[in-house]
Amino acid sequence: MSDINKVMVVGGGGQMGNGIAQVAATAGLEVTLVDLAQDDLDRGVRRIEKSLERMVRAGKLGDADAKEARDRITTSTDLESTARETDHAIETIVEDVDIKREVFRRMDSVARPEVILASNTSQFAISRIASATGRADRVIGTHWFNPPPVMNLIEVIRGVETSDETVAATLALAERYGKETIVCQKDTQGFLTSRLIMSFIVEAMRIVEEGIASPDDVNRACKLAFNHAMGPLETADLGGLDTFVKAAAAMTEHYGDRFRATQGLRALVNAGHYGYKTGRGFSDYGDAR
Numbered sequence: 001m002s003d004i005n006k007v008m009v010v011g012g013g014g015q016m017g018n019g020i021a022q023v024a025a026t027a028g029l030e031v032t033l034v035d036l037a038q039d040d041l042d043r044g045v046r047r048i049e050k051s052l053e054r055m056v057r058a059g060k061l062g063d064a065d066a067k068e069a070r071d072r073i074t075t076s077t078d079l080e081s082t083a084r085e086t087d088h089a090i091e092t093i094v095e096d097v098d099i100k101r102e103v104f105r106r107m108d109s110v111a112r113p114e115v116i117l118a119s120n121t122s123q124f125a126i127s128r129i130a131s132a133t134g135r136a137d138r139v140i141g142t143h144w145f146n147p148p149p150v151m152n153l154i155e156v157i158r159g160v161e162t163s164d165e166t167v168a169a170t171l172a173l174a175e176r177y178g179k180e181t182i183v184c185q186k187d188t189q190g191f192l193t194s195r196l197i198m199s200f201i202v203e204a205m206r207i208v209e210e211g212i213a214s215p216d217d218v219n220r221a222c223k224l225a226f227n228h229a230m231g232p233l234e235t236a237d238l239g240g241l242d243t244f245v246k247a248a249a250a251m252t253e254h255y256g257d258r259f260r261a262t263q264g265l266r267a268l269v270n271a272g273h274y275g276y277k278t279g280r281g282f283s284d285y286g287d288a289r
């Protein structure tokens with residue numbers, strides 16, 4: 001594997017992409033954000049600038065370091081010409097496996113043979129994405145958490161063909177980013193983290209529906225007893241209950257009833273109560289949004 005100095009972030013205008021780009025640029029790499037339109041890219045860059053300013057104000061980053069990080073970021077709407085020049089690619093586009101496969105096929109057709117192509121998918125099999133390329137041994141999952149500059153973990157997912165060299169190079173890159181890693185050794189639905197948090201959330205929903213405790217008490221129990229930063233029902237409300245129902249259906253298909261969406265969750269979603277974004281879910285958010 002060659003040295004990695006230039007990174008491309010595909011979907012760099014989006015929520016995860018601009019956060020990942022910020023981390024890479026702060027770590028000293030040259031970063032190109034790639035997105036569909038210049039407006040998306042401008043939005044991504046603005047978010048990075050604001051986030052760097054916040055870090056400077058909080059004393060987490062020096063003024064000069066923030067400026068240097070910003071200067072390492074460029075933008076492009078041309079996937080192929082960027083992929084031709086890059087040393088490493090991370091894909092952070094919409095969660096649609098066919099669109100991801102097409103992006104990987106295009107990058108694979110022009111990137112240097114040794115370049116590793118990584119995906120930030122939260123659920124799809126890495127091998128399904130990798131099989132759209134001619135370099136399945138150099139395709140890997142790197143699942144970041146939101147927001148990337150703040151959250152310390154990268155979950156690394158090995159596809160069926162991913163080589164040991166690719167895993168080693170990915171772990172080394174994560175170390176340069178200053179992140180901790182875990183490796184999911186089998187390419188399974190929901191990997192490790194989504195599987196854990198979803199089983200926990202579904203159990204919390206069952207406890208509420210069995211009348212054992214209120215949503216607020218379930219959330220408080222997890223924060224106070226387990227030191228969780230957020231309760232499980234707050235996590236579901238924040239991520240969106242509509243999204244959760246879809247993710248639960250995909251997990252149920254693979255693992256059976258233990259991930260099945262509860263009737264209470266379905267009732268909230270049927271009524272249009274999707275959580276934080278609509279103002280109501282397991283809790284009421286009203287004007288707090």
Ligand SMILES: NC(=O)c1ccc[n+]([C@@H]2O[C@H](COP(=O)([O-])OP(=O)(O)OC[C@H]3O[C@@H](n4cnc5c(N)ncnc54)[C@H](O)[C@@H]3O)[C@@H](O)[C@H]2O)c1
Pocket residue numbers: 010011012013014015016017034035036037040092093094095096099103120121122123143144145146
């Ligand atoms: N949001 C989260 O909390 C979170 C956490 C972990 C992983 N993920 C995963 O990260 C990925 C991105 O999620 P997000 O929330 O940042 O999405 P987002 O919608 O905020 O951003 C996606 C970006 O990709 C761009 N895009 C779409 N198709 C493209 C293409 N063909 N070429 C180039 N750019 C394209 C869009 O214009 C958009 O700017 C998804 O796979 C998601 O599952 C999200």
